[in-house]
Amino acid sequence: MKIAIAGAGAMGSRFGVKLQAAGNDVTLIDNWADHVAAINANGLMVTSDDGKDQAYPMTALAPKDVTTTFDLVILFTKTMQMDQMLTDLHAVLANHPAVLTLANGIGNVETIEKHVPRSQIVVGTTVWSSGLVGPGHIKVTGTGSISLQAVDPANFPNLDDIISTLNAAGMNASPADDVMAAIWKKAGLNSVLNTYCTLLNCNIGEFGALPNWRDLNDAVLDEFQAVADAAKITFSASDVTTLIAAQFSPETNGGHYPSMHQDMANHRPTEVDFLNGYVARLGKKLGVPVPHNAILAQLIHSQEALVTAK
Numbered sequence: 001m002k003i004a005i006a007g008a009g010a011m012g013s014r015f016g017v018k019l020q021a022a023g024n025d026v027t028l029i030d031n032w033a034d035h036v037a038a039i040n041a042n043g044l045m046v047t048s049d050d051g052k053d054q055a056y057p058m059t060a061l062a063p064k065d066v067t068t069t070f071d072l073v074i075l076f077t078k079t080m081q082m083d084q085m086l087t088d089l090h091a092v093l094a095n096h097p098a099v100l101t102l103a104n105g106i107g108n109v110e111t112i113e114k115h116v117p118r119s120q121i122v123v124g125t126t127v128w129s130s131g132l133v134g135p136g137h138i139k140v141t142g143t144g145s146i147s148l149q150a151v152d153p154a155n156f157p158n159l160d161d162i163i164s165t166l167n168a169a170g171m172n173a174s175p176a177d178d179v180m181a182a183i184w185k186k187a188g189l190n191s192v193l194n195t196y197c198t199l200l201n202c203n204i205g206e207f208g209a210l211p212n213w214r215d216l217n218d219a220v221l222d223e224f225q226a227v228a229d230a231a232k233i234t235f236s237a238s239d240v241t242t243l244i245a246a247q248f249s250p251e252t253n254g255g256h257y258p259s260m261h262q263d264m265a266n267h268r269p270t271e272v273d274f275l276n277g278y279v280a281r282l283g284k285k286l287g288v289p290v291p292h293n294a295i296l297a298q299l300i301h302s303q304e305a306l307v308t309a310k
């Protein structure tokens with residue numbers, strides 16, 4: 001399959017390497033000029049679990065330099081970069097590729113459908129992970145899986161082809177029954193762990209050891225529940241709380257600092273507007289009180305402003 005990875009950071013690069021190794025024709029597309037230059041000069045450097053480095057020759061392009069067509073565009077920018085990337089890829093999208101995103105956060109479908117008909121969009125969640133070491137260099141850990149669904153299944157007959165392509169690359173993909181429920185579940189988890197660990201400057205285990213972690217958790221998730229109920233989205237605050245509690249031990253994710261914490265440490269914008277911020281906006285629109293998520297999104301934005309000013 002001819003595949004573009006639009007947003008070839010940590011995750012996009014990991015997906016790109018795996019899909020190319022399985023025989024697909026993969027192009028990495030990215031707006032970070034140093035990253036694109038490093039990949040074209042030296043290949044994509046991948047540090048694996050055992051600490052070994054291997055360089056993979058890959059083609060990387062800035063969006064403005066893309067002239068070919070693709071069967072599939074995998075969008076792996078951060079959520080707040082998605083609209084710009086889709087704007088930059090206007091000419092590529094005119095050829096009607098399928099567009100898949102597994103990015104975190106709620107609201108990605110609304111962003112993509114401004115540029116692409118719903119009948120071409122596939123969304124999902126993934127527990128694969130990856131980190132950026134620097135331009136042209138990623139560090140990958142463990143394995144993962146993917147759960148995905150076409151936004152308009154009746155008009156998207158080729159989901160099996162995409163799933164087969166991902167699975168031929170060893171990516172453990174399967175169809176989701178209710179992808180919006182999966183997206184909200186992951187966003188609920190991230191809106192607790194990412195947001196509080198960032199504000200409190202702690203890892204997941206330290207958050208879980210706080211005597212009031214449950215009060216903090218419930219302040220976020222009770223509002224998620226009320227908004228999801230009003231929007232008719234399947235959501236269980238108690239299931240998400242159980243999932244969160246399962247992350248606290250050192251054997252799971254206790255020692256891990258969530259991605260929002262890392263973004264803040266690197267003085268990069270966070271995805272909070274597509275987590276607590278999204279629920280705050282939707283709650284306001286639906287007349288559901290959302291004071292905790294609204295103030296948490298504001299606090300993250302205040303912290304972003306403070307670290308950027310330093």
Ligand code: NAD
Nearest residue numbers: 007008009010011012032076077078079103104129130132
């Ligand atoms: P990333 O920050 O590594 O890359 C996203 C984009 O930002 C890329 O276009 C990248 O080139 C650009 N970028 C990164 N650092 C930059 C820098 N210093 N200067 C200029 N541009 C830079 O993001 P990611 O971790 O690949 O995440 C993509 C999406 O996948 C997000 O929605 C994220 O929440 C989600 N996700 C990530 C992981 C993970 O383990 N990283 C796991 C699951 C889901």
